[in-house]
Amino acid sequence: METIRGRRLHFDAFAGASGDMIIGALLDAGASFETLRADLAKLRLDGYELSLRRVKRAAIDCAKFDTHLAEADHRHPRPPASAADDHQDRDHHHGRGLGEITDIIATADLSERVKAQSILIFRRLAEAEGRVHGIAPEEVHFHEVGAVDAILDVVGACLCLEQLGVERLTASPLRVGFGLVACAHGRYPIPAPGAAELLKGAPFYAGDIEGEFTTPTGAAIIATLCDAYARAPNFTVTHTGYGAGTRDLPNFPNALRVFLGDASGAAAPLSDKSDGGALICETIAILEANLDDQSPQQLGYVMERLLADGALDVFFTPIQMKKQRLAAALTVLCRPEDEGRLAAVIFRETTTLGLRRRLSERYALPRREARVTTASGAARIKIAAQPDGTETATPEYDDCRALAEATGKPLRTIYAEALEAYEKQRREGAE
Numbered sequence: 001m002e003t004i005r006g007r008r009l010h011f012d013a014f015a016g017a018s019g020d021m022i023i024g025a026l027l028d029a030g031a032s033f034e035t036l037r038a039d040l041a042k043l044r045l046d047g048y049e050l051s052l053r054r055v056k057r058a059a060i061d062c063a064k065f066d067t068h069l070a071e072a073d074h075r076h077p078r079p080p081a082s083a084a085d086d087h088q089d090r091d092h093h094h095g096r097g098l099g100e101i102t103d104i105i106a107t108a109d110l111s112e113r114v115k116a117q118s119i120l121i122f123r124r125l126a127e128a129e130g131r132v133h134g135i136a137p138e139e140v141h142f143h144e145v146g147a148v149d150a151i152l153d154v155v156g157a158c159l160c161l162e163q164l165g166v167e168r169l170t171a172s173p174l175r176v177g178f179g180l181v182a183c184a185h186g187r188y189p190i191p192a193p194g195a196a197e198l199l200k201g202a203p204f205y206a207g208d209i210e211g212e213f214t215t216p217t218g219a220a221i222i223a224t225l226c227d228a229y230a231r232a233p234n235f236t237v238t239h240t241g242y243g244a245g246t247r248d249l250p251n252f253p254n255a256l257r258v259f260l261g262d263a264s265g266a267a268a269p270l271s272d273k274s275d276g277g278a279l280i281c282e283t284i285a286i287l288e289a290n291l292d293d294q295s296p297q298q299l300g301y302v303m304e305r306l307l308a309d310g311a312l313d314v315f316f317t318p319i320q321m322k323k324q325r326l327a328a329a330l331t332v333l334c335r336p337e338d339e340g341r342l343a344a345v346i347f348r349e350t351t352t353l354g355l356r357r358r359l360s361e362r363y364a365l366p367r368r369e370a371r372v373t374t375a376s377g378a379a380r381i382k383i384a385a386q387p388d389g390t391e392t393a394t395p396e397y398d399d400c401r402a403l404a405e406a407t408g409k410p411l412r413t414i415y416a417e418a419l420e421a422y423e424k425q426r427r428e429g430a431e
Helices: 019-028 033-043 071-075 098-106 112-133 148-164 193-198 216-225 296-308 336-349 397-407 411-430
Strands: 007-012 048-057 060-069 166-171 180-183 186-189 237-244 255-261 280-291 313-320 326-334 356-364 367-373 378-385 391-395
Touching: 007 148, 019 033, 019 060, 019 148, 019 216, 019 237, 019 255, 033 048, 033 148, 048 148, 048 237, 060 148, 098 112, 098 148, 112 148, 112 193, 112 216, 148 166, 148 216, 166 216, 166 336, 193 216, 280 336, 296 313, 296 326, 296 336, 326 336, 336 356, 367 411, 378 397, 378 411, 391 397, 391 411, 397 411
Parallel strands: 007 166, 060 237
Antiparallel strands: 007 255, 048 060, 180 186, 237 255, 280 326, 280 356, 313 326, 367 378, 378 391
């Protein structure tokens, strides 16, 4: 299978999420089961078999991934299966600690990315369980999530994401269910205490069907790896996948859906012109705050930090607030998956106590970058494709400024040289 780097993936957790559901959905979206099986064997764990089959959930064809444990594990009876079941109550006799699990993963012949992600997920699990039970993460023994199948689920999910070339992940609000779930220490409320800790800061809801829909393992994988939460993907979708939960519920597709797409963040083209660039409609986030007690120098620094951390654009608007205070309205445009990180920058670098945020749609032209060599040196050119087939070229300001300072020429002269060099390069390429 060809791996395409820079892909995006969105978890549509309308039926919650668990480790086996996540892997099933990723396999259904294009990851290879045989490659996953071979890679998981590098963990050197014994006493299990993996299976993948097709099942129906409310008439939807889904992939059902399962871990079958050795005979010894059946000495410990299982509680009834929950709606989104990743077998979190099996193997509690193993009692593996965080250190042992870390060693198992760290010594496996896997990529550093997969090992780092997997260890981080288990670290998050240990911290959550530690807070619930009032002990240090290193003292937590994973009688519920540290068994063979949970290690395989966590590492397997990271392996599938690597196979698919996923770089950015988002998730919808998670259905968690309601009622009680059987755990090793008794019957706990849903979401289980560990899952509730892991879902702090994430949007979730109970739904109208009793039972556990999001398990601690599923919560840990999504909470650790997702960049942001959104109700729908904000990119061009190329593949979908459905990973089945254990129970087949009447009139409800008990499955996790994933959307896989490219890295452009663009929706479908709004123009069918074959001779020009198609307009792109994409979703962006807008963050706003009113600042009335910071100097212009400080505001300039805030702008630099936000742009350096990935903001698409930053600008200030002069405003007058109550009591005749002169102020500046800060506006930040960014990708939805970046808004949490940029909000943290705003709170750290400004005096605001709150932020307004909203999602918006914008049209954009497809663009690319070229490099030209002028009489004064090299410079980049930004090229935008117009719907009518023409192109507009704009020299990169930073490059032109550096050349102007190095040569002593006027900035406008450097701009003219860069455009002339680009036109010459374009004509020669056409010939």
